[in-house]
Amino acid sequence: MPSDDQAPTLAASVPQPDGTPERLRRQIEFIIEVDQLKNVFRQSPLLAADRRENDAEHSWHLALMTLLLAEYADEPIDRSKVLAMVVLHDLVEIYAGDTFLYDTAASADQEERERAAADRLFAILPNDQRDHFRALWDEFEERASAEARFAKAMDRLQPLLLNYGNRGGTWRTPGVTDADVLARKSVIGDASAELWSYARTLIRTGADHGWVPRAEAGPRS
């Protein structure tokens, strides 16, 4: 539940017309509140424009990828559930912010910050939808099902494509090596052997081109 010291929601600045049914009002307030996902910026640079990507367009890209790549899942998956997961997977970042994959300091309290954000954000919804969204997000975070593992694979593969296409992108972060990239991306292999094979080839090709430094004595794929 929101505590007193928290800023008012965006939704509170858009009063709904008198007579809007309570359930619909809460759903609409949530839809308004999450407009803020378009203003949470990631580290990844786009391919199509010279700016960083925001979480909303990133989430859309994962949904599109799910439609095309679901056939590579090693376990049977319910595509509709994967779509729901990728659409909502980053919503907590509206309050918790984006945590860069290679920022180990920020990652320390990430889980706690994101859980608090989920408590606050999903509470806007009618109780049944609050519980449903929260359960889907928990399942995604814990990679507790084939759908969660596939959604997580999409979330890891997409920025890999952006970095590869940008001849480096965030691979050029000081201190990051090909071994770090391989380690962070290995969850793709929990969902699809074929997509993980492709991802390893992208990383290897990037290292061959000098877009990501090789680890001095790191693992080789």
Added chain:
Amino acid sequence: MPSDDQAPTLAASVPQPDGTPERLRRQIEFIIEVDQLKNVFRQSPLLAADRRENDAEHSWHLALMTLLLAEYADEPIDRSKVLAMVVLHDLVEIYAGDTFLYDTAASADQEERERAAADRLFAILPNDQRDHFRALWDEFEERASAEARFAKAMDRLQPLLLNYGNRGGTWRTPGVTDADVLARKSVIGDASAELWSYARTLIRTGADHGWVPRAEAGPRS
């Protein structure tokens, strides 16, 4: 099929590693090509930031709305199919551009431009997925099923929320009246009586506040 005078694709600027299987290569090229949807800007202003919305984040917002509002559909709908439709409904605008709802001149050849764009874009995909995406997009455009009508309702309701929340937004376009807004939004009623009732209330409330001019002798809802 692309003709000789068309610019090379974005995907062509990102060569895939040698040995990438043909089917996967075409899927990845499509995923790269559609990064451009993040760079197609709409007229609608965001609620969360002082800029216009792009098609990718708009499409994500429709998917989120579908998850929450599917229960208001008057006909049974396959939610997974609606999600697929809203994710791909604007892709043709990568080549055809966004056509503003209240721009009647640009609307004249919109259909032809968008069909040509669909021919070109979906041809990047493996043939089975090309045909599947094209069929879904045609169905959406023709509002030929309950899913298409619901997806179209989401597409009309979302900018209504942005305009209402912005106390006008594109409702303030010169020449546009509440009667025009009601006419353009009436397709919401083909999918859901309850959402259309809510949408009419938003428009009426907006007119009451002076955010959209009233038609001199226009229809009243």
